[in-house]
Amino acid sequence: SQKIEQNSEALNIQEGKTATLTCNYTNYSPAYLQWYRQDPGRGPVFLLLIRENEKEKRKERLKVTFDTTLKQSLFHITASQPADSATYLCACGSQGNLIFGKGTKLSVKP
């Protein structure tokens, strides 16, 4: 079955450092991959989308890469801030369905 894995349940980093989150997929050829942020008690909020024919996308302090050979996406937050603390979800889409990984809880310490 299709599987999306986010390797780390939790990631703790110091303010100002770059956070790197990993998403791997198996038994799947997604047309695109998305990253979302979820705060406690709230629904996920979309951050970035990258399509299968794109290698890298950037938005302000966020960068996402997509490697279809490795079946992996990396999500980077540069110059991290305590306000970046949240759970980050990876999602893969193809033919209309949208499947999420379990998420990585990022904590940025001052």
Next chain:
Amino acid sequence: DAGITQSPRHKVTETGTPVTLRCHQTENHRYMYWYRQDPGHGLRLIHYSYGVKDTDKGEVSDGYSVSRSKTEDFLLTLESATSSQTSVYFCAIATGPGSRNTEAFFGQGTRLTVV
């Protein structure tokens, strides 16, 4: 915020009773999704719809049914609720994979407790 509303926001029900959750959108998006979110499992897709009367199963569809008779409404029904269906349910809408901006917008969630 995208125009998506879930109702009710909270519900407590007894085992064996039917329950219907409603998702309403004002964005005219083609795709609508129902997910459940549980600790240790993340967001899991229950069912989704790609148009009026067009629905498909997700990874955890057993015990759930859906209906979409209008573009704006997507109903999730638990025919006979069980304690294992205690969860937070999220509805999401999207324009679809062929669109330039195909991000999903989520509702506020419904916390369902089956006792």
